[in-house]
Each structure stands twice: as structure tokens, then as C-alpha cells.
Amino acid sequence: MAGQQFRKLAPPELVPMQSGGRHAPLPLAGPRYINRYLRPTVIAPDKKHTRERLIIALDVASAAEAVRLAEKLRGHVGLFKVGSQLFTAEGPVVARHLAALGEKVFLDLKFHDIPNTVRAAAREAARLGVTMLNVHASGGQKMMQAALEGSREGGSGRDRPLVLAVTVLTSLGSDELAEIGLNGGAEVAAVRLARLAQVAGLDGVVTSPREIETIRRACGPNFVVVTPGVRPATAAAHDQTRIATPEQAIRGGADYVVVGRPITAAADPVAAADVIVAEMERGGPQQAARST
Ligand code: C5P
Numbered sequence: 533m534a535g536q537q538f539r540k541l542a543p544p545e546l547v548p549m550q551s552g553g554r555h556a557p558l559p560l561a562g563p564r565y566i567n568r569y570l571r572p573t574v575i576a577p578d579k580k581h582t583r584e585r586l587i588i589a590l591d592v593a594s595a596a597e598a599v600r601l602a603e604k605l606r607g608h609v610g611l612f613k614v615g616s617q618l619f620t621a622e623g624p625v626v627a628r629h630l631a632a633l634g635e636k637v638f639l640d641l642k643f644h645d646i647p648n649t650v651r652a653a654a655r656e657a658a659r660l661g662v663t664m665l666n667v668h669a670s671g672g673q674k675m676m677q678a679a680l681e682g683s684r685e686g687g688s689g690r691d692r693p694l695v696l697a698v699t700v701l702t703s704l705g706s707d708e709l710a711e712i713g714l715n716g717g718a719e720v721a722a723v724r725l726a727r728l729a730q731v732a733g734l735d736g737v738v739t740s741p742r743e744i745e746t747i748r749r750a751c752g753p754n755f756v757v758v759t760p761g762v763r764p765a766t767a768a769a770h771d772q773t774r775i776a777t778p779e780q781a782i783r784g785g786a787d788y789v790v791v792g793r794p795i796t797a798a799a800d801p802v803a804a805a806d807v808i809v810a811e812m813e814r815g816g817p818q819q820a821a822r823s824t
Contacts, residue, residue: 699747778811
């Protein structure tokens with residue numbers, strides 16, 4: 533971005549090692565307080581900058597590769613998503629590193645366990661300084677409430693991460709849903725789980741673009757909707773089934789869209805991200821126009 537100065541992202545491998553770990557821990561900014569009444573760091577994205585609403589999935593195998601991608605994409609996207617592949621390969625180093633540099637991070641580990649374990653995991657996620665974390669709504673109301681509590685306990689200053697619930701994975705079609713006992717179809721299940729998440733006090737959901745409009749109607753304008761399964765008009769679907777274009781996702785009412793392979797596998801990831809932001813802009817301001 534013209535005129536904007538960013539601090540250089542050093543690959544984590546270059547950070548000197550300290551005792552007991554592969555990577556030196558980066559310091560988190562400021563003291564941490566345990567406060568039951570912390571607000572989430574962000575609710576609605578910056579309405580002036582559509583790119584703030586684009587989340588890039590850093591689905592790569594190494595911290596070095598993730599940081600190289602993040603270095604290129606800084607200023608072109610809003611958040612960096614660290615998911616199961618990168619976290620399993622490298623641990624929390626990339627999330628901590630990006631957050632310490634002031635980047636917004638979505639820790640997409642989709643926690644699904646007993647409430648006590650999820651609470652502890654959410655607490656640790658918040659301590660990394662991430663902006664968003666998520667759990668599976670099918671873990672139930674108590675588990676979701678535990679995640680919220682954990683995020684408050686680990687939050688820093690007045691902030692805690694946004695806690696989102698995954699409704700139904702965007703890769704699941706109706707046949708597969710029926711195989712796992714969800715016979716009513718994806719939309720019915722997604723809306724039911726979104727309402728459950730809202731009643732539990734969560735900030736929003738991660739859901740397929742096909743279900744955004746119904747969830748908006750059921751959960752109202754202040755419930756955050758993040759949607760993966762977004763593909764530019766010309767891109768391959770990969771293993772995603774319930775997909776939409778960036779324009780359709782924004783027009784339908786998504787606050788944020790998550791895109792992985794169409795950007796990370798592109799010859800020019802920055803150009804690919806800019807094309808997606810332009811497509812999102814055609815979807816209008818929609819939900820981002822509401823106030824935080
Ligand atoms: O490469 P692609 O754009 O399909 O990546 C989508 C990302 O969003 C992946 O990191 C995937 O784990 C994540 N995701 C998803 N469906 C959900 C929740 C998260 O595809 N319901």
C-alpha cells in the first residue's frame with residue numbers, strides 16, 4: 533500500500549531460540565487482566581476498506597511459507613487465518629508472531645471437546661493475541677459458553693477475541709449430511725446451530741455462503757457472519773460444495789469472507805487477493821455499514 537510503512541516480518545526461524553522451544557516466544561503487548569466483562573476486539577469490519585473483510589487462509593505446511601505469504605499480503609487483506617495444518621506443523625508461533633506485529637489473526641482450530649478443555653484452549657488462544665477463534669456449534673451450548681469464558685480469561689486489556697461457532701462445514705453436501713444423521717438439509721441445521729450459538733452468547737458464526745441470508749434473518753444484523761467456500765467466478769471449487777462468489781457472499785450479508793487456495797496457490801497471490809476484493813466491492817457495503 534502506497535505510503536504505508538510496515539514493520540518487516542522476520543521468518544520465525546530467524547528469531548533466536550530460547551530454552552525448551554524451537555522458536556523464541558514473542559512478547560505480547562501490555563499486561564493481561566482477567567475480566568469477565570471484556571468486549572471482543574472487533575465486531576464489524578472497517579466499512580471503508582473492503583479488504584479488511586477478506587480473511588486469507590494460511591493453509592501451508594511451514595511457518596516460513598506462511599510468513600512469506602503474509603509478508604506479501606500485508607495491507608491487501610484484513611486477517612490471516614491459522615488453521616489445523618499450519619498449527620499442527622508449527623504450533624502457535626505464526627499466530628503469536630503475526631499478532632505481536634499488529635496483524636489480525638483468526639485461529640481456526642474449531643475446538644470441539646468437553647467444556648473444561650475448550651475453556652482452557654480458548655484461554656490460551658486469547659493469550660496468543662488472536663482476534664478471532666472458533667468452536668463447533670455442535671459441541672453444545674455449555675461448550676460454547678465455556679469458550680467465551682476462556683476467551684475473556686485470556687483476553688488482554690479491555691479486549692477479548694471474537695468467538696465464532698462453525699455451523700455446518702462448507703464441504704458437506706446433503707448426502708454426506710444425511711450419512712451423519714442431519715436429514716433436514718444443511719440450511720435447517722446451520723440456522724438451528726447459529727441460533728444456539730447466539731443464545732450461548734457467541735459473537736457470530738462461520739457458515740456456508742448459501743446459508744447467510746437465512747442466518748441473518750434468524751440472528752439479526754449484529755451477529756457476525758464469516759463465510760468460507762468463496763470462489764471467484766473463474767476459480768476451481770476444490771473440495772468445497774456449498775460455494776458462492778465474493779460478490780454473492782457480501783450481497784447476501786457476510787461480514788467477512790475466507791479464501792484460501794484461490795489466493796495461496798495463485799502465481800501472484802497479491803493480484804488474486806486484489807481481484808477478490810474488487811469482486812467483494814461489487815457486492816456493496818451491506819453488513820459492514822452497520823456500526824460496531
Ligand atoms: O482453500 P479454501 O478457500 O477452500 O479454504 C477455506 C478455508 O476455510 C480452509 O482453511 C477451511 O479449513 C476453512 N473452513 C471451511 N469451512 C468451514 C470452516 C472453515 O472451509 N465451515
